[in-house]
Amino acid sequence: MQRILSSQLPAHVGETVTIAGWIHRRRLLKSVAFLIVRDAAGLTQVVVTDAAVRGQVEALTEETVVEVVGTVVANATAPAGVELTGPTVRPLGPPAVPPPFDLYRPALAATLPTQLDHAPVALRHPTRSAALRVSAAAVAGFRAALDARDFTEIHTPKVVASSTESGANVFALDWFGRPAYLAQSPQFYKQLMVGVFERVYEVGPVFRAEPHDTVRHLAQYTSLDAELGFVADHRDVMAVLRDTLAVMLGTVADRAGGAVSALGLDLPEVPAEIPAVHFTEALTIAGAPADEPDLAPAHERALGEWARAEHGSEFLFVTGYPMAKRPFYTHPDPARPAYSNGFDLLFRGVELVTGGQRLHRYDDYLAALAARGEPVEPYAGYVDAFRHGMPPHGGFAIGLERFVARVVGAANVREVTAFPRDLHRLTP
Amino acid sequence: MQRILSSQLPAHVGETVTIAGWIHRRRLLKSVAFLIVRDAAGLTQVVVTDAAVRGQVEALTEETVVEVVGTVVANATAPAGVELTGPTVRPLGPPAVPPPFDLYRPALAATLPTQLDHAPVALRHPTRSAALRVSAAAVAGFRAALDARDFTEIHTPKVVASSTESGANVFALDWFGRPAYLAQSPQFYKQLMVGVFERVYEVGPVFRAEPHDTVRHLAQYTSLDAELGFVADHRDVMAVLRDTLAVMLGTVADRAGGAVSALGLDLPEVPAEIPAVHFTEALTIAGAPADEPDLAPAHERALGEWARAEHGSEFLFVTGYPMAKRPFYTHPDPARPAYSNGFDLLFRGVELVTGGQRLHRYDDYLAALAARGEPVEPYAGYVDAFRHGMPPHGGFAIGLERFVARVVGAANVREVTAFPRDLHRLTP
Structure with a gap:
């Protein structure tokens, strides 16, 4: 039967x-x-x-x-x-050895470290598995949103000859006797693939040798990356991000409805147009000095409250971050070159996504690296491609575990990661 | 406008x-x-x-x-x-430097190494981009097939404390001062996650420090992994694999129809039931000695011809490979314990997929490791989970680049990989 x-x-x-x-x-x-x-x-x-x-x-x-x-x-x-x-x-097998905590209780009584030590059984608890179902549905929504907008999925190298985001926090490895590094992001590759497909996305692991032991950092996490060409500026990227988030949350409701109920979640509404403020306005709203180069967590919380009170929105774009605080490939605002065409998306007062328009002219790359006193050589294979014709483009990256942690209200990203990797944890 | x-x-x-x-x-x-x-x-x-x-x-x-x-x-x-x-x-930018080969000719005249050196522009050639569109569609089909069968997508660690498949061909890295390795497969993790979701899949990079420079080997490739619980034996796994391949090829036709036309492909038909022969019969059909422990490439080609002539099928399952040639987690055939409940799927006479039923009892793992003279300790976090109740289960892994190379008729997997990594190549 x-x-x-x-x-x-x-x-x-x-x-x-x-x-x-x-x-x-x-x-x-x-x-x-x-x-x-x-x-x-x-x-x-x-x-x-x-x-x-x-x-x-x-x-x-x-x-x-x-x-x-x-x-x-x-x-x-x-x-x-x-x-x-x-x-x-x-x-269907021998009697099981009972796990070191009761899986039948409504909440797992074990501490998080104990749960993580015994992840294969802790993940069987309905609250833990529900969060991973939300995660799977969110990723399916990410792909569905971008598939419907003619993006092509790509797979790029996770081992690279030089670091992508900065020299710090990279894992070094031995590649057949040569030094190599785990990729900190698919940033360069997704930009290069805009030259092939115009619009691309990748879902894959990225690696950060984070020396900090916090509730927000993992040494391996799943990055949801998108990049698109032929944009006017960063606002075209923000529009795609808005639609992508709406489909992700819609897919969580559709495909993980049982998990949403089990966890008692109130999924956020994504407004048809997410409110956006320029960095300089954001400082004013947050009551920060006008010469602050970045937003502190307290500022982000204040902005989150402002967005809810003023716009009834749980989401808020902050645009025009100072160029000094963004990576070298960031496109400046042509009207105010000290500020960037880069943005962050805050969700309930915490940064959820970073994105922006990128440089697309070879000479601009040379100038940007020179201005930071960085040599071109480690980036040659990437920068050279811009000599061969690249359209204005931009993109964004969503950290899957952070996204899911915020959606399910988990205090620690490790609660929504099957087998987390960090400063202290390399098993199971 | x-x-x-x-x-x-x-x-x-x-x-x-x-x-x-x-x-x-x-x-x-x-x-x-x-x-x-x-x-x-x-x-x-x-x-x-x-x-x-x-x-x-x-x-x-x-x-x-x-x-x-x-x-x-x-x-x-x-x-x-x-x-x-x-x-x-x-x-929309300065005049481009023309690439070192003409992209407008019907075929790329440059040698493969030159194409790979200049991948960001070579991939713009319609034949190269078409193969990557086939790849993206194949992956979408893989997920669609398994989503429809109640599989849950997972993301597992790519850095592990001990090697998964064997001690050889692993990349070592420094993990905050501790030795670690790049994962050769998600094998152990997908099995553990059967304990959570019963049916899981993962699409992700795997790493093999292959010292061989061949047309079939990459040091990083994309593995399409599936695993399912509550199977009677490996035949339940084969049935899911058959359906998955059919949806993959159907999705290539639907979503990459332009690429299929551009490449002039004749997509294979997956029979409603793929013919299957036991390893011992396969030796007879291939004219190999009865004491051969494995199939050589010439045997596989002979079997491919036999399947086409005898069954009109481009696909053929070979089941019951000798246990000695399969990994320690392979489930033996209860009726003939020297043979396994493991299978290979041949496509046009070449191995395309490997899979099988796995051990699911803790004591069987201990015995299997002991029989091979391997210590339990490196596998403890994996093997221990089987003490806590695991159903009979099995699964398979499809190498994406090999699959696409065979579908598009590429002689070298590097032709269907955006930025391949191998013994010699770490850039771009």
Whole structure:
């Protein structure tokens, strides 16, 4: 008999069916035992009254994998309104060693480090798996949004001969006897591929040898990168980002609705046009001195409150960051060259996405590197391509784990990462 | 005026429109000049008769990025049956330095190493970009097939504390002062995630420090990994693989139809049931000695011919490879324990996919490692998880570049990889 999932049971009332999954919990009452079986779709309550089956259930442990054949009976008090009765239970493996924390409790009682040490079992907890379902749906939405706008997916090297974002925080490795580095971003490659496809995206790992142990930093994270050509300026990029975020959140609602309910999430609305303020205005709104070169976290929080009060928006673009604080490939504002055509998107008062227009002329790259006192040589393979004709272009990068952490309200990005990597953690 | 793509021109006959792209070619005849503009969607022929515009076009170089405003006129001999007349031409950047090879010729005349040295421009050639469009469509199909079958996408660590597949061919790196390795596959992680989601997939880079310089090996490639639980044996995995390949090829036809036409491809049919032969039968069919432990390339070619002649199929499963030739996590055939529940899928007589059923009991892992004289300790974080209840499961991995190379008929995987990495190549 073909196994069915717990979510399919309501369509089989009165029938004998086979389910399979993990023993989530056993409740051994005097006259009856309840076996709660967890599968990918949810929980099934199995009612055990037969003495022999009860004896078998008593001998099994939580997390043992079992197959259960039984009759589907409607019961309004059971999960999804149905339960299985008259079961036969067949273990699909030896009795499991119970995990070091109870997976059947509504919240995982173990500390985060303990959860991370035992990630393969901690991730089975419905709250942890729900966050990863939100993550998978967000990525599917990112791709769907960009596919619909004629972007092409690319895959670029994760090992490079010179660092992409800056000389700091790179992991060095031995590449057949030569020095090499893990890529800190696909920045250069996605720009080069604008020359091929005009519009590209990549979903992939990036690596930062972050010496800081914070709730926001991972040494490997998943970057959702997009880049598009033939833009007038950064505002064309912001419009694509706005639409992408709307589709991402819409896809989370559609594809991870169960997870959204389980976590009790209130998904944010993306306004048709996200309000935008220039960096100089942002300083004024935040009450910061006019000569501040960047926004501090307190400023971002103040801006988040302002956007909600003034525009009813949880999102706020800050444009025109000072050139001095942006990477060398950033395009300046032609009207005010000390400021950039770069932007950040704040979500609930915290930076969520960085993006902007990039330089597209070879001579501008040479000048930008010279102005920073950086040699051209490490960037030659990248910069040279701009001699061969590149359109005005720009793009953005969304850190998947930060995005998901903010959507689900996790205090630490490690709560929404299956197997995080950081300063201290290289296993499991 | 909003720019439109070359593919949209036929809907605008008689109108004045704006297009933009790269100067693909200029043909300067006596009474008329033709400017061929390439954009993401194809080519546009621009007819120049005005002397001033002609002078401007003469001064421009191939690959310069331009914007052209002109009138759309039907012309059966032009690309897509339309051309632009009475144009004004505005460069969107300085004149381009022409690439070291002609992008407008039907085939790229440069050697593959020259193409790879100049990848950012070589990839603009329609044959090279078409192969990458096939690749993007194949990946989209992989995901669509598995999404429809309730698989969940995962993202796993690419830096690990011990090697996954074997001690050889790993890249070592310095992880905050500790030794670490680039992951050779997501094998262990996808198995662990079966314990969470039952069915998972991952699209991501894997790293092999291949000391061999061949047309089939890359040091970084994109692996399409899937793993599913609650299988009876490897045949359930083969059925999912069959359906996945069919959707991948269907999606290539749907989403990369232009590329398929441009490359003149004849996409293979995936039979409703792919024929399968046991390893021992395969040896007989290939005329190999009965004690051969593996199939040589010549055997695979013979099997490919046999499958086509006998079953009219370009695909053939070979099952039951000897355990001695498969990784330690492979599940043996319960009826013949010297043979495995592992399979290879041959496509046109070459191995395309490897997969199989895995061990799912903790004790079996201990025994398998002991039998190979391998210590448990490096695998502890992986093997320990099997104490906590894992269902029978299996999966497969498709090497994206090999798959695409075979579909497009490329002799070298580097022809279908944007920026390949190998023994000799770390740039661009």
